[in-house]
Amino acid sequence: MGTALNALKMLEYFSSSQPEIGLSHIARLAGLNKATALRHLRALEEFGLIEQNPQTKSYAIGPAALRLAALREIAKPGLDGARQKMQAAMHEVGESLHLTLLEKDTLQTALVVETTQHSVRVSLDPSEIIPVNATASGLCMLSFGPAFLLERLESDTLTRFTEATMTDPKIIRDRVAQIGQAGWANSNGSFEDGVFGYAAPIFGIDQIAIGTIAIAVPEIRATSARQPLILTSLHTLSKELTANFGGQTPETFPTEFHP
């Protein structure tokens, strides 16, 4: 499998900040001599996964990627793929899951998978708009999503849902900075009493969050003993759903979540 995989790995150096790369540069990035790099690029080019700009001579991802993406979407539509991954996690963790996506400028519920293992469980309204200040998903989105969400914090009216809801922009900004380091957010009854949430980002291709995945746990089961399992699942989901929606996790993102 060596050669094929080595050729494919050339594709990993392209990113939203580096959509075109020249031969010398990509050879250096891959730690290959130019002749080997060129051989790999030619194979990818022949298939259409790489395209050379005739003016600049540098390389970019080719049109075959679009055809493959369309086929992927037919085989496993984005939300179907996400639902499968959420169902697997639900069986593992035994809690309800909640996927939100940023639609225009509000965070909206896109998918809900409820646990089937407990009669006491968090039941989520699939039509809900998610308040950024009161939920783990919202705080996560403030930390990893587009900057405008954080910028308008002062001008928005922040609703208080429970005793625990944060409404002071300054306090929220402090929390957001911590979440940016940790990679995950939690909420302890700040939206609804007795409901604990754990959320992690789903990144888009530009490494900005397009949405979040959250695990919602009733207070009775939100014990510190169960946290490692929840956080491990959350980390895996963040990675898998980012891939599922064609995004890219930033290199600076934590490789594991710590309580």
Added chain:
Amino acid sequence: MGTALNALKMLEYFSSSQPEIGLSHIARLAGLNKATALRHLRALEEFGLIEQNPQTKSYAIGPAALRLAALREIAKPGLDGARQKMQAAMHEVGESLHLTLLEKDTLQTALVVETTQHSVRVSLDPSEIIPVNATASGLCMLSFGPAFLLERLESDTLTRFTEATMTDPKIIRDRVAQIGQAGWANSNGSFEDGVFGYAAPIFGIDQIAIGTIAIAVPEIRATSARQPLILTSLHTLSKELTANFGGQTPETFPTEFHP
């Protein structure tokens, strides 16, 4: 380049009608023994371009395709890519080009590239909705586009623009059948006197046309001597723009256009 390209070629067997394929089947399609096919699939799987369904064990295009497609769109957005290809063809043929896309249920102008080589040239209105009965693009879309366009021919009112405009659905259907065989359509002053059009389809992933590419020629240059050049360019554009938009040309589509 052998191994890498051979591995990539496994991806060619996936289509909208065959989004999931089992190991034996894909090995047979590729003319490889199962061990070799599996080795290729594993390399693609490791990179995420292939994904195995854990239930059925069959393979589908993997999530990496989505990331690559997003990067392609950043490096070369669909219409930018199309414009470049149209400009190259304009220099080759010396005529104006016109790209239409089906938006909801009308054929709309998406891009116009005017020739810079002649002062007598066809100038096209970029905001135009294209009448299916009077233009080469429209007839092409009736032939290769979604069936509903042809089905509503009888119920729509078909405007007569010039003496040459077809308004009888029966006559149009006959012409559409011919175009289906030839791969390209033409119009001889049926929308505007003195304007000849040549059009070919741009296919989507399901091998149904999503739009058309047309070369618009003033009558004075629409000679039979220039037809081979025009038709060769048109054929190349049809292929290239289909790839540019992530589509797939049907296997039954002509490999060249004949006058």
